[in-house]
Amino acid sequence: MTILFPAPHHSTILEPFAPALTVADLSFSYPDRTSVLEQISFELQANERIGVLGPNGAGKTTLFKIICGLLCPTQGEVKLFNQPVETGSFRSDLGFVFQNPDDQLFSASVWEDIAFGPQNMGLPPDEVDRCVAAALALTGTQSLTQRLPHHLSGGEKRMVAIATVVAMNPRLIIYDEPSANLDLRARRRLIQYLQDSEETIMVASHDLEMILEVCDRILLIDHGHIVADGHPPEIMQQRSLMEAHGLEVPYSLAGRIEAKRHL
Numbered sequence: 001m002t003i004l005f006p007a008p009h010h011s012t013i014l015e016p017f018a019p020a021l022t023v024a025d026l027s028f029s030y031p032d033r034t035s036v037l038e039q040i041s042f043e044l045q046a047n048e049r050i051g052v053l054g055p056n057g058a059g060k061t062t063l064f065k066i067i068c069g070l071l072c073p074t075q076g077e078v079k080l081f082n083q084p085v086e087t088g089s090f091r092s093d094l095g096f097v098f099q100n101p102d103d104q105l106f107s108a109s110v111w112e113d114i115a116f117g118p119q120n121m122g123l124p125p126d127e128v129d130r131c132v133a134a135a136l137a138l139t140g141t142q143s144l145t146q147r148l149p150h151h152l153s154g155g156e157k158r159m160v161a162i163a164t165v166v167a168m169n170p171r172l173i174i175y176d177e178p179s180a181n182l183d184l185r186a187r188r189r190l191i192q193y194l195q196d197s198e199e200t201i202m203v204a205s206h207d208l209e210m211i212l213e214v215c216d217r218i219l220l221i222d223h224g225h226i227v228a229d230g231h232p233p234e235i236m237q238q239r240s241l242m243e244a245h246g247l248e249v250p251y252s253l254a255g256r257i258e259a260k261r262h263l
């Protein structure tokens, strides 16, 4: 079902498990800008796969940075698995895959980059080895272990950046524009990986076809407000809504709408 905002309050009273993420009445301004996010509220249930859409500058990355504790909200609260997020403190239950993989890779080898997180969590060496091996296998990057990260291709860097996060075994992973600059084969590998992944995920992307393939819910954000929250095809096939927020009906849905018109 598609909800156009203002949305009804999502009650947690009848839910047997705490939400993976609760964002309540969240507002944020950068020092030199007025309101980037204004009174955003939503909940994400465990194992949901949510796509975050919106035009350039809508506030998607800013929202992610607040959820990760990299920025402090001007107002409101964020809870991860029922625990408040404190700005500046590390949460091992949350992983963030940055828009630019170069921001995430800094070691002399892929192995060291992937091992960095588990080592900093204080895991013993054999457990670090196990986490690295599992992350390499999940992301299909086993052949890259001894390579210098900055010599990798864009697609290889992306999957290694994902492996650095997966190695810490987070319960919620946020992906900021994961398919940017990927060729067809690398994008397909990424989609397959995301479809198979078992964590709760949030994915911001302008690649609407990827969102359709991966996500079971979307939030559409514009000018710091949530303007729609619901099932991806139901929202994305609303041409006037999409165009009002700088987006298009994805080609695969536009074709279906056209075919229905001719029935």
Ligand SMILES: Nc1ncnc2c1ncn2[C@@H]1O[C@H](COP(=O)(O)OP(=O)(O)OP(=O)(O)O)[C@@H](O)[C@H]1O
Residues within 6 Å of the ligand: 030, 031, 032, 033, 036, 054, 055, 056, 057, 058, 059, 060, 061, 062, 063
């Ligand atoms: N460090 C900063 N200082 C001041 N303004 C910023 C800063 N970072 C982002 N902004 C501004 O905040 C607004 C929201 O930016 P944000 O990066 O969150 O948007 P976005 O939805 O992720 O955009 P895109 O789709 O282009 O990645 C933009 O107008 C941007 O210029």
